[in-house]
Amino acid sequence: MADAVSTREALRVVGHPVARHDARDKVVAATAYAADWALPGMLHAAVLRSPYPSARIVKLETARAAAMPGVAVVLTAKDVPRNTVSTDVPGQTTAVGPLRATLHVLAEERVRHQGEPVALVAADTLELAQAAVDAIDVEYETTPGVFTPEAALAPGAPPVHPTGNLLAQWRVARGDVTRALAGAAVVVEGEYTTQLVDAAYLEPESGVAWIDSDGVITIRLSTQVIEHFRDVAEVLQVPQNRVRVIGTYLGGGFGGKEDVTVEAYLGLLALKTGRPVKMVWTRQESLLARAKRHPYRLRYRTGAAATGEIVAQQIELLADAGAYAYLSALVLLYSTVTAAGPYRVAAVAVDARVAYTNNPPTSAMRGFGAMQTVFAYESQLDRVARRLGMDPVEIRRVNALRRGDTLPVGQVIETHVALPELAERAWAALGPPAPSRAPHVKVGRGLACNFQPYGRIVWLHDWASAWVGFEMDGSLVVRCGCPDVGGGQAASLCQIAAEVLGVGLERISVHVSDSALTPLAGTTTASRQLYMSGNAVLKTARELRAQLLTVAASLLRAGVDDLDLEQERVVARDGRTLPLPDLLRECARAGVPRSHLGVYHAPAGEPVDLAKGSGKVFPDYTFGAHAAEVEVDTETGVVRVLGYAAAHDVGRAINPQSVEGQIQGGAVQGLGYGLMEEVVVENGINLTTSFSTYLIPTAADVPDVAAIVVESGEGLGPFNARGIGEPPIGPPAAAIANAIEDATGARLTRLPITAERVARALGLLTEGA
Amino acid sequence: MIARLVLNGRAREVEVRPNQTLLEMLRDTLGVFDVKEGCDEGVCGVCTVLLDGRPASSCLVLAAALRGRAVTTLRGIERDGGLHPLQEAFVRHGAVQCGFCTPGMLLTVLALLEREPRPDRPAIRAALEGNLCRCTGYAKIVDAVEAYVRAEGGRDG
Known part of the structure; x- marks a missing residue:
């Protein structure tokens, strides 16, 4: 150092x-975002989307819509040169992995989730385009769907895809978990539920496409992955060098603009009409149709010695992929690798599965599967500490990984692990305890640590x-x-x-x-x-x-x-x-x-067998520790975050101000995840397709986050920096849950931790009330 | 229909549809792209303009109903042809990440400071409640406003 x-x-x-x-x-x-762009003669595009989560398309006629004055073109699946787009490995590395996840550009014969695109329209104005969408003659015959992973994996469940509903499964088996649990001084069992959430960036998916003077199909859009130009070329069946993607400065991404959004539609419409075309999703469309964060059910049995050392973790994960694979198998891999937390554990068993359902598709979002697990492993660790009467910082110090340790999947940690220092500093930064404002308002504190890979899986040869x-x-x-x-x-x-x-x-x-x-x-x-x-x-x-x-x-x-x-x-x-x-x-x-x-x-490697623990999965990890102080109104269940500190070892801060911004912003997104955000889906129907129902934190909902930037001088980035984009979103939900137990004795295991759920946990509400 | 307004100090008459919002008129008809579109239902605040000096969601205002009111967008707040000191403070204090909320934030803060020249942190946060930001966690935005208030206070006396 x-x-x-x-x-x-x-x-x-x-x-x-x-x-x-x-x-x-x-x-x-002065920044021209994707929607801040217009060209002469530009058409406006709109998408016809399925209102049903599971249905057959029995009629799809576009003649009436196409004949409307001002409508340039109406497209359905049969008009798409190649109607399949590969979604598993975005970016410049290709031909890896057995996954080959695909989806249709436009639905063929059946729809598998509400909001699935069925047809495209381009017209002189947006109003005309929307009117033409309404004029498309479409009829559906609804079919039985599955709306939870449990139901999807039950015998006889309707298959979402012909390949069956189990999309992917990963296992880890290190040591003898049964024996270690039998010999543990303390065994804590817990089941945790995390919810479906949305990236909810303020800039909706948007772009403009045109055929440039050199004949190249040029698509200027808001994307995290310009290499999707290749996917567009595949869809259009043109050589890859005839499609150009210009990525604008984004109005937020958070993983939601990692998969293909508007680019294939825009490329198709520009190619078919020869005119510039603009597509901007409405907020409702964005919240309805864009892939989200996976909901998980996480079951943990954690065994610890009397010293606080964790001796065993038996873990079962079940995630909801929604209707299409996207990046689900890889998200689950991140969960599997991180499931036991940033700790030394000799015996670990993980059984992780992700299933297709007829819910909205899930894919990348900041944290990428290494986030849901934090809520579970840090809740478990906190419960172990309480059982043993241990200080939350101390139990993390006792268990923290150190350089040279091997993760359950067989990867050796090669850089410094600052976890004990991070935990101490975050905890200390809360300062003197806040006084309770009233006898029924209880104040408590919680700590949560995490580790998040940075850089891609080593066998993607980045x-x-x-x-x-x-x-x-x-x-x-x-x-x-x-x-x-x-x-x-x-x-x-x-x-x-x-x-x-x-x-x-x-x-x-x-x-x-x-x-x-x-x-x-x-x-x-x-x-x-x-x-x-x-x-x-x-x-x-x-x-x-x-x-x-x-x-x-x-x-x-x-x-x-x-x-x-x-x-x-x-x-x-x-x-x-x-x-x-x-x-x-x-x-x-x-x-x-x-x-x-x-x-x-990047240092590359061969695919590893996780179950055999055979080696390196990620280049390296970023470690963090967050501390929260909350007050809980024990008459209403309302939780207010009074103070929050977030410490991360970033190796070196290239721009300390930007690093603090990542930490503060990520922590607040994590607080939204912990306390308020939820895409509510009932039988495949999304009930939260507006910002008045899908709530994200406002300035008045959250405290100042104290960002603690630790520079160990060890990381694989330039000047020994580590990645800091995703890590800060991980710990908040667990830190809040741990603080609530500290304040009230109630353990919240389901996200988001709303006032209603706290009230139930406190016994203020009875079932059905 | 004709919408009459004073846009950033200049009187304008604009042909609009009866159902056209101020936001649509600014962006689609006039090409005023410093006003952003985020939710179209008055929740996110990225389309904030000042209407006779008070923050308003331009997606909820019908253009034809303006009847000569003063509309100020971000381009209307330049001071002496350069950056407004509040804009400088946003840059210096790292209050900008993706920047999509920034135009609306700046306008809301300016309106706050008209009413309340010395707001404390809770007052700043309360005023910003209608302007969502998904990137910063708000802390550096509040830092920037505080720093601006301090500097302006120093200048005044």
Whole structure:
């Protein structure tokens, strides 16, 4: 750690809370989001969606709609050149895994969830498009559906797909769990239920497509994955180099814009009409149709020794995939790997299953399966501590993983684990206890830790590329196909380039997220962009620097190691300087490139057998600890969060302000998950398709989150950074549940922890009341 | 129908449909994209404009019903042709992540400060209740407003 501190002092731009270029654009609304875009002659698109969760399409006639004045085209499944899109491995790595999840672009013969797309319309105005959707003659015959994973897996359940309702299953078996449980001083059993939630970013899915003057189908949209251009090309049956995706700065993503959203529809409509087309989902459509976070049932038997050491975890997970596979098998894999928590446990058995139902599909969302498990394993640990009379920080210190430990799946932890320090600091940050305002208002505290992988599964062979080059005046251009979801992804790349090449941030133009014009860098998902694109820019900038300094060394007759780049000058150790434009002219004259294209390959590995515990699954993990203080009104069940502290070891903070923002924002999303958010679905029908029924935290619902940024100096990212996009969303629900038990003695095991559920747990309501 | 309004200080007359909202008129007819669309039911706050100086969800206002009222969007708050100091404070204090809520947030804060020049943190949070943010957890937005209030207070006296 001393090493990290001394390096930080030497850094000029990295490690400083510099203002982000995109923030300057955003405060004056100069940022053109996907929907802030219009082209001459542009059509407006709308989607016909199924009102039923399970039905056969018995009639689908479009002639009347297509004949309406102002309607350019109406499309159904038979009009789609290839109506199947692959959804299991988005991004630039392909041909891995046995999953090959697919879905139809437009429904064929049957629909499997409410909101499933059936037909597309493009018309001169949005009103006309919507009127044409209403004029499509469609009839359904409803069929029996399944609406819970338990029902889906019961014998004789109606199959959602011909392959059966069990979509994926993973197992872990390490040590003798039965024996360890039998010998444990304490065994705690718990069943936990987590709910369906929505990413609920403020910018709905949106984009505009046109056929550019070179004939390339160009789609400008809000996406976390520009590599979906390949999927669009497959759907359109055109060569992949005839589709270009321009990713805009996103109005939020959180995993919800990882899968294909509007791009295939837009590509189809632009191709069929030859005109520019715009599609913007309404909020209702977004909440109805977009894939969500998996609801889980988690059953745990946790055995501990009298010392507090966890000796066994027997775990059974059951998740609801909804009607299509999307990324469910991988989400479940994350759950399986993290199920026993960031702790040393000698005996672990995990049986994890995910089933198809006729509910809304579920897929990626911030936390990606490593989140639901936190609620269970941290609730269990807290209960063990209570049984043993142990302090919550102490039991986590006793059990925390350490470098060199092996996870139940066989992966060795290779970097520092700061868990005890994080737990201590988060707990201490709550300060002196808040006084109770009234006898019936009880105050309590809870702690919860987590670990979240960053970077993709090692057998996806992840890579990212970047281009860095100087203009003749010494200004710098960075090109990287990295979508910026709002976390400061692009700005961090600028900081890294500025650090290495000695130029001011104001002298850098950064171009991101264009599948034709920026080197591909993979998805902005899996907390991987700082790690992957950051490393790509770092490597590229270092190679460019070496290239330039070789020329400078011959000009100055100095050794390369005696030269530095600083404020657009070459500075020699003896004090001599050379202006950068002079060096660049000399490079041009000598035929030495002033730019460089570099690729960073993540450490890769072969697929592992989880059950056999055979090895590495993820590159590395980010650890965290959150502490919450709550008050519970024991007459009403209302819970208020009084104080909240969230500590994460980020390895190194490239921009401490952005890191704090990720921690605070992630923690508040996690509080929403813990306390209020739920997509309510009854027999496959979504009852919460507006922001007045799907509630996310407002400014008045949550306290200030104290972000504690710990820099161990160990991580696989640039300057030893770790990923921090997803980790902070994990612990809040468990921290709140633990605090509520501390305050009231009641253990809440079902999310969200609404006032009604607390009131029930306190015995204030009887069943049916 | 004709909608009459004063948009960022300029009198305008705009041909609109009877059911066209102010939000639709601004974005679809006038190309005023500094007003965002998030929920179309007056909950999320990203379409906030100032209507005669008070925050309003432009998705809930019929354009034809404006009858000459003053509509201020983010573009209308520039000071001396540069950034408003509140905008500077948002940049400096990391109050902006994805930025989709930012135009509405800024306008709501300015309206708050007109009514209440020295709000404390709870008052700032209460005023922002109608402007959702999914990225920041709100803390840095409140930090930025507080810092701006402090700096302006210093300037006043």
